Amino acid sequence: MKKRVLFLFMVMISLLGFSQVQDVTYTISPNTFEEDDSITITVDGTTLNEASWGITDNALYIWSWSYDLNDENSMDCPTNGSWTNSNEANKLSYNSTNDEYSITFTPSTFYARTDIGRIGFLFKAKDGSGDKKTPDYYAEVGSFQLTRTAPTDQTTIITSGQVVPITATTTLAADFVLKANGNVVNSSSSSSTSYSYSPTLTESTFYELEATNGSTTLTSSFQIIVTPTVTEAPVPANMKDGINYDTGDNTKATLVLYAPAKNYIHIISSLNNWLVNDNYLLKKDSTKDRFWIELTGLTPQTDITFQYLIDGTLRVADPYSTTVLTESNDQFIDSTTYPNLPAYPTGQTNHSVSLIRTGEIPYNWQITNFTPPAKEDLVIYELLVRDFDALHSFDAVKARLDYLQDLGINAIELMPVSEFDGNSSWGYNPSFHMALDKYYGTTNAFKQLIDECHSRGIAVIIDVVYNHGTGQHPFYRMWNTDNGGYGGQASVDSPFFNAVATHPFNVFNDFNHENQATKDYVKRTVQYWIEEYKIDGMRWDLSKGFTQVSTTDVGVWSSYQAGRIAILKEYADYQWEVDADSYVILEHFADNSEETELINYRVGEGSKGMMVWGNHNHTYNEATMGYHENGKSDFSWISYKNRGWTVPANVSFMESHDEQRLMYKNLQFGNSNSGYDITNLATALDREELAGAFYFTIPGPKMIWQFGELGYDIDINFNGRTGEKPILWNYFNETDRKDIYDTWATLIALKKEYDVFRTNDFTLDVANTNGLKTIHLTDPNGSSSLKYVTIIGNFGVTTQDITPAFQQVGTWYDLLDNNTTINVTNVNSVISLQPGEYKVYGSSPSTLSTEDNSISRFTVYPNPSRDYIHINVNVTEMIIYNMLGKKVLAYKGNYRPDHPFHIGSLPKGMYILKMKEAHKTTTTKLIIN
Template sequence: MKNLFLLLLLNVLSVGIFAQFITLTPAGAGGDDSVVLTFDATQGNGELVGASKVYMHHGVITSSPTGTAWQYVIGNWGQDDGIGEMTPVAGQPNKWQLAFTPSVRTYFNVPAGENIFRISGVFRSADGNTKGTIAPGNYGWGTCADNLDLYVNLNNANYLQINAPLTDESFIFQGQPITISATASSPVTSMKIWIDAGSGYVQRAAVTSGTTIQHAYFPTASGNISIKFTATINGEDLEIVRQHSIVILPTSVIQPLPAGVQAGINYNAADPTRATLVLQAPGKSIAYVAGDFNSWTTQAAYQMRKTPDGQFFWLELTGLIPGQPYVFQYWVDGTIKIGDPYADQVADPWNDSFIDAATYPGGLPAYDHPEFGVATVLQTGQTPYTWAASENAWQRPDINHAVIYELLIRDFIGDHTYKGLRDTLAYLRNLGVDAIEIMPFNEFEGNESWGYNPNYFFATDKYYGPKEEVKRLIEAAHQEGLAVIMDIVMNHAYGTNPMVKLYFDQAANKPAANNPWFNRDHVGQYQWGYDWNHESGYTQAFLDRLNAYWIEEFHIDGYRFDFTKGFTNYAPNGSVDGFDQSRINILERMADALWDVDPDAYIILEHWSPQAEEQILGNYGMKMWANRSYDFVPAVTGTNTGSFQNLNTTTHVQFFDSHDEQRIAWHALNESLANANYDGRDPLIAYERLKLAAAFAFLSPGPKMIWQFDELGYNIDINFNGRVGNKPLPWGPDGLGYYEDPLRRYIYDAYQGILDVRRAMGPANLASATTNHKFTGETRRLSYDMSDTDLVLIGNFGLTASAINPAFTQTGTWYDYFSGETIDVTSTTANRNLEAGEWHIYTTTRLSDGLPNVVATYSNPVTITPYPFTQNQEITIRFDATKAFPGETAGLVGAAKVYIHSGVVLDPASNDLVNVVGNLVDDGVGQMTEVSDDIWEITLTPAAYYGLTEDQEALQLSMTFRDEDNTNVGLGFRNSVIYFNVESDDPFITIEPAAFTIDDPITITFNAQRGNRELVGASKVYFHSSVDVTDTTTPWNTGWNNVTGNWGQDDGVGQMTQVPGQPNKWQITLTPRSYYGLNTGDVVYWIPAVFRNADGSIKGTGTPGPIEHGLIHTSQDFFLRNQLVVGTDDALHAGLDFRLYPNPAKGAVQVVLDGFEGDYQLQVLDLTGRPLHRERLQLNGFPNQQHTLQLGSMPAGMYLVRLVGDTQTVTKELLKW
């Protein structure tokens, strides 16, 4: 009851807060009244504040007071055409009105007698790109649904609701009744059913109490009737009238199936004026063919014959014009209208009009019957495709070691066509891949899609072009040496699929229990579309025919089957995650049938099942997808958890990202760690680390996969424009320019080189080699000892220089593939030093003369002490001329004078320098001091040096270096301008008060200028958060159980407020009890939090480790600690310093003490203040005194390390992973 009361309280608060989001005038208006609707754009998400125009895309709900099915819709989404345009309220900015006059009914043209329960709507900008909405929930004016559609309630105190019939027509057989029923909103004193069959209304049923009435009507002939319901409710007389059409169906003619035909369209090879249509529809009563050839009517001549076993209906069409496309459907049992499940072309009345002639030359057949839904096309006399002779000699690459390139045609090539992809095959061939895996291109719902919403499985999707172009594409790919793998979905189908529609329970909105192909309910917890029943012989026969069709008709080389984990009817406790022998049997049966057609066809499964099950399937000859992002992303970002072990398995196609994962380049550029001289988020560094990851991935044997444009460092967020929305191209006139960017082209060149090495060595040879690999840690290694050429790959994934035993297989001469240099190995185990991000491919045979500039080791010629620093700190900038790039000059090694030419960046939206100091002449401004050979320094305080005013906050320092007459220069890595971030003077996060109860209002302030600074300049910042009410040192395991916030939604929930005068600081004030729905007695120990932009594509975070008020976890999440431990620390006395490193730590941590002298106690405490460890230290006052603190078996979590002396107590937070 307590929780219920709290929920009701929250709902009341929500209604109070947002009561004026929508207002109806007059209040309590009904569907027959004149109504004015007012929208306040300042409420809710506020996205339309300041809009010059606001539209309401709107309709009405006629089904029930809580219905959501829009009817009588007005508006053209995304069009600025005046339809639904609202009027600004005079003198009230950001308020907009729409008048429904002379009544709601007349405005929407709703027939008299039809109930109007709600107005449905969406407020949008003129172009439809922005919506004004509110958090889902119930409000005083109505409801905001989970999809953010709005439903405004109208007054319906007394009403009648028709329960049956719900359609405008009934198809029945002679002697069958039609059920007629209605429900009243309140008990009636009279309710009647009247029917007019042509001679006037006749009363058929009556009640004088209750709320329901029903009648079974037995028509004697086809025709139209008028049904009238009358009732008296609370003294009000009501009447509803419905027109209804009745068709009494004839019986089917029973006749065997002609010889040589099967389900689908059967063309007559001898007579192109004939075709036989066969529909498999067991248990159905009657079927017609309707289409262009009979004006879309049910005619006796087009009634299909029914086979004696009741399995099939068939009809031979005659008089067809050869070469002419005909659009047609099967009309089954009067109400079901479907296309042919086996047709190779679909006619879509909603989407085909958006496919232009450039995409589909010759145009699509006209079909404008949205009332019938999706149809299909038959065309006799088609010219068979003539395959090139090269197809006879085609040999598929060995799938055990193939490198596969996954792509989505829509986002890969600007014209999104099969032809465009064919013209781009050379790009993929030159890259060095063996196969392309094309995301689903059989017909799917809509045009813009990933394709995992299939409806017609034998048709190519027309948004990419005609079916002939698919054949040309595959033929050309084979000629380039590329296999073609079809990504196909047989886990589920969507609602326009003909076999879903043929047996569908409309009332339950799910497949009927007697559907031969689909389960009535989803099996297991993963649910998309409608669930294929893979235990059914009908489904198995369909799948076998489908697999054979694409192999035989299109020369596909194999399949990647989407989510085969769902190929089961076994889900104990509602889960399909466990080992499942029945699923193994289903897949092995499918594989056998496919391999009977083509013994060498590839079968790749997206399976995600227990290792034991996947091993069985792998041993059977199938391949499983294996997502290794959990190993590669930490390596690339510098956290260096995870392992490269088992990269050599041949049963799994391994990858570090796919269409379902965030890009590895996105992780690198947004989440990488940094230190004073090496920031993994810097593109110059990140690009080199991406190459390093690719080397370890692709120089391991076994099948591998590349997701499109990884070879260009594509880093667009997966949620950009929605997860499955269009992503910008890397090339072309409207593209991102990646392909034209030399630095990104170097990534392509590196991939190309790595795959060249893979090909030269032979992945099968690598698989049989003697190995001495190192799979974990900052430095890693692959070492192959083979009969001919040996290979060693070494790399440093750390952020600082480190040494590694390269495990060379022999002494003597080795060749560096990318540099072209030779090295003389005198010891196979002598350590080699690697800078951060440095890597090398060494072979005992020269494989290249080097690829200049493709791979380079990052070095920064500048160090700044201290680092990080603020603009008000004195800093020393040290320049090492030997590490600088010279541009197109001789460089600054040996220069007599060196000047720093520098400025600051103030605008987060650009890298433009302001307050530049330096005149490019020998005037002493910016002159540095040489402190040793080619090492130059200058000491300055940024605020003073660059003349910053009190209200200016520097985001970065930018610098280059020159000699006295600017003849020679010193630049950063790859001749870049050098930038250093300037820390804000203020903390990353503050909580006021720092210690609080659940009833205390607290203010959390986020400083976007700290950490990765990704939210600097953001227009909105959201606080996505939870509370942890458990006393724990590992809140990342328990903390996310009370989430407030809707990720990626710009709905106002958790939206922060910009601090006045400080554009990069954001605040939110909340009371934990009400904000998180807590109970009396709850204690907040931690607040897990993520700070994000409006759409969730960008997060503000920092380097994992302790921060004031908590920590940043390796997940990049913040965990903010309620200051439950009350301790007194003294300010550090002058000359003293206390540091912990590494922090976070694993096994041991170094306690570094400067200047402490005398007896001290070193304590380790948990966050409640409970001591876990104590020891005495005798300190001598020297700098850099070090003591090793063993963390032992202490579990991962946050701890306090406290140094206690007679006159000084100081505490540091320590994070143990």
């Protein structure tokens, strides 16, 4: 018998804010058809905005697939082409008179298969990247069709004892069977084209109406929910919002949902076949506006998927899910990235679902004593997992850590990794703030990446997005004007979102951070990331948006706001409550008085005090391009002292994910003079080395955007601003590009090695209209190391003389050229610099060799020793070998000077001690007595 099931749920696809999904009106003629019939699908062009997809010449395409007679075993149409380049065979014809697109085909030919029970299709631009497509649409194959005429909704809510008419029609005469919760309750063998039955219901029931014509059976499924009586009971002690696992009983889990003004909530899940069952009705704690349920008898290490069914109609995943499954994205995640990905319950529900798995074996952290770098020493590498490696995974990033460690960075900042709409994204479209996005890998893979980073002395910072949530966010769907859909706007009773955004840069749905519900949500999710993943800090995206001062004026929005400051101080406290050393970095760009108050908050308490992003892209790029008139290339605002600050709290950058790449503009718009042309590739790359010399040497935290160290020169708008960019690891093998990497690595090593680059005694002379720039740094305590540094550079396009103004006469050392010496007899004697030439001079030579057996800087004490030894400098690795060369003890991490290393487990004798700090490795003898 051929049996086709008409799915209970229509698949809903989010109108993604960062994507460009459009719903269109279409028709199929004839409306019932066999697989050998010719059919025509017509799209109403008035319902399509071609320009938003960049469509020209009416180039619209169909992307299609088919199923077998049981509506299973999907196969793509062989002429689809690729997602980024549709086959011309699937292009729709355009009728300008009617503004209609159409395509005609015979299913068995079009799909190159027979016994087709169902077809699926969508319409798209030729290059569909960036979600330039419609939702998925479906059509049943066969002239025999079943239509349910009552009840018309998939879910109907009634009171107990109510009569419910059930009626249906078919296109051909059929025998009917009605099943309730799997049991036959009514049948009709009259071979009629209509059906009618009216039961009286006292309990919730799932119905299946079957119509059989010959060998074909069609099924229409629906449910009737009888409004339940809710039990009032207090939420059990120590339960948090979301999923609570019982550490003493791995067969139990307690779910808690904040849902003011909601009447009743069921759990629908793999535990109850996704049917409404009052055994899974949540209790209600009206005093806390929360519903809860304790699930028992669970099988440990078994995947359980579930949703909340609110008031009988709205299906949402838990807002505090740590893993969510999505119907339209998960099938595109490969098993290499995410092995054994649980299957989405297709055909049983729609929208995102939550995952419960009790009895999981905790991750065994290898590094438990990591100390993050001091804020002033930070060199952060901002990284988008998707565009960093073709495998777009945490594992792939981990495999590249040698590259990053050799560059010398000591922190990675990951663009958002919490669950976002779609798969390919920048991540600033968050839908679940506590779930890891599966497109990048598993939770253990993320922990392994962090563990490995910590073993190398590299901190991990994540980008978090709390200005807004997308339409898929459960708390948005629970209170909106779209009846729980993804569109509309937040309703006035929303405890979380503003109906209208309060500031001009908002996207998606604007959180109201003055509401206690939002604060509770932020606290719960922020602290989870720190506790669960041991991340070292957070970069708060669009933190200036955390305001209820409504304005469309950017100037007003950026002005001092006490309310916003209070919110951000509270959020910083959330981080420090669970990790006193956690970095708090704000993308703020507000009035200097506001940023000053934020960076000074709790600044004297250990490692506390916030940091803010400092965008210097424009001035540095003007400098690299060779334009200096009217202060264009004056990047002196990078100095925290110019802002009236006493601490270097500005995370400065020449590039971030949001700015045009320096090299792109060098090549497109660089200045020139005679034989010197900045649009020449080699010259443009040299200008990046010059910029680095005047960037990393300025005291304070710094950030690099991925591949800036190789002169990445792809337009930020390539493939759309947020679209995927070419991953060009081959650049590392090009000499001129590798020179930037090597130069920046040396500059970073200098920055971390010598206190002079932490000094508050420094001056910048970088405003000259001729492009000549100087930096002077003095370490008043550096007489025995590196006391003075003078940096000179010619950002112009002609040879020029510069007055270096050395701090003293005597021998100076070129720190970037093997400590080549010059003898300074007059501190103001001019030096001639070619265009693009620069020098970093030190009053003492640097010692940055990769293998240096001198122990002049390293002191190990006590030596001899018995139980503990200390090393007087910051080290990332300490290894002890016996006299036969066998490793007998090792420590890896980021250890502060004078950290105690326990050696009491080793027997008496002579040993070799190897210590590593940044780019320097030193060995010495150690005696244990």
